[in-house]
Amino acid sequence: MDIEVQKRTNSTDNQVSVEETPPSRTEKRAAKTRNKLLNAALAVFSELGVDAATIDLITERADLGKGTFYRHFSDKYDIAGELVEQAIDHLVGRLREMEDDPMASLEDVLEHFLNAHYAFFRHHQDEFVLLFQGRLLLKLERQSTERMEAPFAQYLEEIEAQLTPYLGERKVDLVRVRRLACAVAGFVFGFFSFAMIGMEPEDIATSIKPLRQSFVKSLSLFLTQ
């Protein structure tokens, strides 16, 4: 019934088979369709917001039948969840690019963070907007927001993971790191969000630079004080 269900086919041969079952033609077609839907949905969500979007708009944009949507996703929030996960993966991917550079100073890492976020904001604006909207699912009543919450938590954890080494010998203070992560994430997302009201895209680009310097300095100060 659900397409994502993995075929357990070659489970019968417990031989060397590592290949994970090569996708059949049909499976490939399905995957393509699924991607068309994801792309269309991302576009629609970032233009209109998740709530205002309709299945019709999505499938129309994907040039697919309405029923096809329901073969692949159970509803609007299902596909939105998938997109948020995807976007967070992209963002975390960028954050990791510099990981494991043993020569990097704390300031280098912080600067890298801001750069990575900025690059993400520039090159995946749709995903940025979606993430920001996802954050908006910030409702006091926690409902079934779990699906949405998890990726963000993962994102904060990534930031923490990279910052922890710089905490020095002192006992790792979890709360302190979390604060830092929130500060970074909050600053970046918040800044871009407000920047979209008051500035032209080019101004945003040039604005981020000087702010970055002082922000890096203050965070660094905070962390090591």
Place this chain on the structure above:
Amino acid sequence: MDIEVQKRTNSTDNQVSVEETPPSRTEKRAAKTRNKLLNAALAVFSELGVDAATIDLITERADLGKGTFYRHFSDKYDIAGELVEQAIDHLVGRLREMEDDPMASLEDVLEHFLNAHYAFFRHHQDEFVLLFQGRLLLKLERQSTERMEAPFAQYLEEIEAQLTPYLGERKVDLVRVRRLACAVAGFVFGFFSFAMIGMEPEDIATSIKPLRQSFVKSLSLFLTQ
């Protein structure tokens, strides 16, 4: 129907008041109803988000008939706009509290900003969430968001107004001030938003303090450099 009679009743009023006719009983009742609606809507919006909220939910919570809603507001977004304006007024009010203190240093002002935001976040959480949602209506397609956009612009302007005096004799650099305003607003809103994922309320309270110091320092640095 019988209410119009009251208006006439009012004319018997032997007061001199020529201009600002004091609110009649009817008017007072209407104002009360209007407030019930505003309060109910704020609660519903912050719980479910503006899009997921329904008129039914609002009037039910206000314990009023559905038709009554339309007597006071034209639709959901009308009342939301009113609430956003109200919330921004609250926030700006707090920001202004220290205004016109000629002795205040830049760092004092910045610190006051962060304090004011924090107090607002603590004591008007519903309004904070609503504002954040408003910001989240961050859609690429700018639609009739004007009503929503305006209060935020006003808010940025207030920040700018307070910071401008500290720019020194150099030519007022509008873009620089705007950057600063975005940085402040973005940091605060963003931080609280992410903090809500990763921390307990008490932790948020204690977290903001040390961050504030370094943030103030870095902003101050940035501004005067």
Place this chain on the structure above:
Amino acid sequence: MDIEVQKRTNSTDNQVSVEETPPSRTEKRAAKTRNKLLNAALAVFSELGVDAATIDLITERADLGKGTFYRHFSDKYDIAGELVEQAIDHLVGRLREMEDDPMASLEDVLEHFLNAHYAFFRHHQDEFVLLFQGRLLLKLERQSTERMEAPFAQYLEEIEAQLTPYLGERKVDLVRVRRLACAVAGFVFGFFSFAMIGMEPEDIATSIKPLRQSFVKSLSLFLTQ
């Protein structure tokens, strides 16, 4: 939200008020609408069956808007449940007509039963068909059929109540009475159902008579043996 919710209005005055709150104009209108829907649904259900019926068909027949349906009932099965209860009430009402006649013999009562069922079949054919369909909801998986089951149980109980006095001094044998009730109900419903295949309406009318005699005799025999 739900219309059926009783106004608890005069609960404040615990005085003589027995009147049950006289229905307001609005309430009367709502009740009328509700009845229009019930009538339309009964017609549609008996013509097409509950499953094949659509909300559209019902509201169209009732000459009402589609949304109106949902003000009064939560879905098709809700209104069907209400109709089944109503029909069982009618049928039980007929069964009770002779109740409390102390002179009646067992055979009189049994004969009365068959007459009552026949009259019900003749004069409330729609309801008969609906009840029969309800019985057909006979699915092995007992789901939320409770709503449907209950009225039928009530019906069997009514039959049992009337037969119990004739059990004589011997210990009341619950199973025996239940058997009898099922036999009566099954015979009547089943007979009419099959009769609809093989006979013209007039033939059914004349057929029931001789069968009734022998059936009454045999049931009476069974009960007292």
Place this chain on the structure above:
Amino acid sequence: MDIEVQKRTNSTDNQVSVEETPPSRTEKRAAKTRNKLLNAALAVFSELGVDAATIDLITERADLGKGTFYRHFSDKYDIAGELVEQAIDHLVGRLREMEDDPMASLEDVLEHFLNAHYAFFRHHQDEFVLLFQGRLLLKLERQSTERMEAPFAQYLEEIEAQLTPYLGERKVDLVRVRRLACAVAGFVFGFFSFAMIGMEPEDIATSIKPLRQSFVKSLSLFLTQ
């Protein structure tokens, strides 16, 4: 559309057999698939009812592709029709078991009928439920129920055929026999249907016995009077 193509396939068969070509491998496979579908459908229909059943549910249960269904049956009602025919065949088969016993009395035959129905109810409960549902397709509006109607007519005819010899020398009164058939069928189906509400399976088993005696007596009386 239908499998009639198979006939040609058979021609590859190098046997001389001109008439009754033995089933080829392909035919056997097809027959097996068809049976899997019939079994699955029977289970689903009796659990959910014919209307609530979906092709998906059936093919899933049969562990077959959805397209396969359409190779064998034209739609849900097609396969339901086939199942009803099958079930009636089973039931009629049981009815015939005692046929042609020249020594049997009318009461013997009637008793045999009730036994046969009871055995069918016990051992083919799914089919019983399906038949009962079929009977429930009792809608005032006679539609294309023909396919469904026919097997039931056949069933009544079988009953009539067995009873006719006992009508004595008097002119065969068709209506009288039909009445009888309806009485038998209605009683049995109706009784079991209601019994399913009010009794445990074991009680049903023991209940049918004493009822049978009096019912046989009364029917016999009616028939010969």
Place this chain on the structure above:
DNA sequence: CATGAATGAGATTTCATTCAT
């Protein structure tokens, strides 16, 4: 023969809005 992804007609359901009282 078998498959299951894709389809879209049609059913269900929600909810903003009107309007008579």
Place this chain on the structure above:
DNA sequence: AATGAATGAAATCTCATTCAT
């Protein structure tokens, strides 16, 4: 001014059916 029953446009969702592989 307040009400809430009625409405229907628009959204969601289901499922029988087709068709390329």
